[in-house]
Amino acid sequence: MTKVEIQDERGGSVDLTPVDSESISLWNLFEARKPVYQAKVKGNFRRLKWIIMAVLLGFYYLLPWVRWERGVGAPDQAILVDTINRKFYFFFIELWPQEVFYFTGLLLLAALGLFFATSLFGRVWCGYACPQTVWTDLFLTVERFFEGDRNAQIKLAKAPWSFGKVRKKLGKHITWLLIGLATGGAWVFYFQDAPTLWRDMLKGDFYFIPTFWMIFLTFSTYLMAGFAREQVCTYMCPYARFQGAMFDEESLIVTYDKARGEPRGNSPEAGDCVDCRRCVVVCPVGIDIRDGQQYRCINCALCVDACNSVMDKLERPRGLIRYNNLAGTIPCGKATFADVWQHARFVRPRTVIYGIIMATVAGVMLWALMTKSPMDMSVVHYRNPMFVALSDGSVRNTYTVRLINKSWTAKTYYLRMDHADVTLRTAQVTAPAGGALPLAVKAGKVAEYTVFAERPRYITDTGEMYPSHMAVTLSVTDDEGHADSYETVFIGPNEE
Known part of the structure; x- marks a missing residue:
């Protein structure tokens, strides 16, 4: 084997030794998952995530119980997918099988909305509103409640099994299963009258189809949010792979100001980054934003909150890690929502085109609903x-x-x-x-x-x-x- 030595960007040397292709097996082509222990963080973006999570979960769990009067003989559930009579109810809107084109328009609007939001704010959907992110965040909160913050979780994982460890693990997993059960139960309530189905369940009348989906969603939620976590975003979700096609130089994404932060350290010649790794330990997918743009980044901006808190303690300007664009038009230290809004360029050809198409589709759908014949x-x-x-x-x-x-x-x-x-x-x-x-x-x-x-x-x-x-x-x-x-x-x- 021939050893090759190259110089890295810091002046050091890196040895590259060719690997015999015959020694590579199928198994070592895949890297084993490294557990991500997320540290707790406070800040504006974390607060925003709490609010969005509470609103989305509240809507999901409570909407099946909202009533909407439609007249004698009509179901009074505000949102109902009536598979028996093949109808869909959404407050004052009622759709029949012949009107399935409305769902096509809705899916088109959702796709355009995703493209529009991504062109403006990067993977903001992934970071704040994706069901995988929301439920994983909820499960991480439960995990932190039972096992403590990051260091306590690592210590517990390395500790031998004891009564205390079993108690914490058991409490966490039971709570996860209960959340999964509530998630599956809320889902089936969208397909049958919620109060009626709930009373039947309390009486022990479990019908096959609702029970099947409730059990399936209980365990899928438990597995996806409790164990798969960031792997869903990294490997299973295709959106991470083609997100780059939706960005342009003006799209807001979470960035590290390398010119200001490097070289890292505490010496007088060092930049503002003290290499505390606080931005790494709060990341839900376990990446280092200082390494540049990565497809695993979901733009949740928790690293922004973590870095800002460190900069505040060091009495240095905020914004070493901040929402910026590839054009770099957001000045250093401009880390508040108002500053980003002021310096970002939202109106540009890509966003205007998306906006016009969305407005056209929404207008056509609204006109069709307004003129829909009874x-x-x-x-x-x-x-x-x-x-x-x-x-x-x-x-x-x-x-x-x-x-x-x-x-x-x-x-x-x-x-x-x-x-x-x-x-x-x-x-x-x-x-x-x-x-x-x-x-x-x-x-x-x-x-x-x-x-x-x-x-x-x-x-x-x-x-x-x-x-x-x-x-x-x-x-x-x-x-x-x-x-x-x-x-x-x-x-x-x-x-x-």
């Missing part, structure tokens, strides 16, 4: 037989008319065909020639009717024979003026 109709022409020639010389076509009453009051709809010679009828009701056929639909229900359309073989006014293939329009209205229509065909015999 009814819907679809028509299927019978194909076997295509038509029936009756004994009196008239021709009959048969249609399956499907009406959806999206309101929570029973409705009578009036069906018409755009030809005066056509008579519409069902097995029970016959409309006058050219008149409207009444069709009743219960509140919030779907009704299917077999409708017969009959017309004479010859046009009444001219005596000419009707064409064998005639385009027609079936229209439906209700007493409130809402209308819908469907284009179809009326088929008859060929000309003689």
Whole structure:
């Protein structure tokens, strides 16, 4: 083997010894996880994370219990995914399966919002609002409550098993499981009426599907937030891999001011960084921000709080580690929210384009919701037989008319065909020639009717024979003026 010696950036030497490829096995291609023991930190960004975590967890756990009156016979849960009746309720919005395009628009808005936020503030979603981050932060708080801060946790991990260690570990894991159980329970409450399902559970009535998902989410939360932690962000989540494509030189990211901080140490010639490693021990993913930009960094800014607290004690300017951009337009010492807001350049082509697209998509969705009809109709022409020639010389076509009453009051709809010679009828009701056929639909229900359309073989006014293939329009209205229509065909015999 040939040893190669190179000079590093500090003037020292580094030995590089080539490795025999035959000695590399599959197993040592993967580095074993090094436990991350996070130290407690105080500061503006930590306080912001507490607030966001409390708000998001509060919304998640409490929203299934919020009531929203919709009328007689309608569910009164504010947010409900009704899989049995195939409906989605979100306060005053009610979506049917035919309106799944709203979810497409919502997903598009979410993706654009993620791109927009990333172009402005880097991985701010990952650092503050991602479920993995929020629940991991909650689990770390529980761990700190039972086992103490970072040094106490390391000491406990190295200590032999004892009653005290078992008590602390057991308390932590039981609390983690209870949080996981609450997480799984809250999730299933979004799919069934929460008070009803809760009462059934208290009585011991556990249905298979809710129970399965509750158990699954209990243990997945326990494993992901309690054990996987930062590995989800590093290896499992694809967002960390393509985040760089969303940045530009003006995107705000957590940076270390190398010009001000180097060389590190306590000597008079050293920079402001005293190499206390406080920024490292508070990092939830265990990286050193002083090494430069890294895909593992989630922009939580806890290292900013840690460094600022050290700078305050040393009576040096804040902002050695701060939110800055690659262009470096945030001056040294400008570490407050107001200072960053003042010096950052938020309005630029990338953010303007994202904003315009988001506003357009949101506007289209809002317009569609505002003009959404409380009814819907679809028509299927019978194909076997295509038509029936009756004994009196008239021709009959048969249609399956499907009406959806999206309101929570029973409705009578009036069906018409755009030809005066056509008579519409069902097995029970016959409309006058050219008149409207009444069709009743219960509140919030779907009704299917077999409708017969009959017309004479010859046009009444001219005596000419009707064409064998005639385009027609079936229209439906209700007493409130809402209308819908469907284009179809009326088929008859060929000309003689």
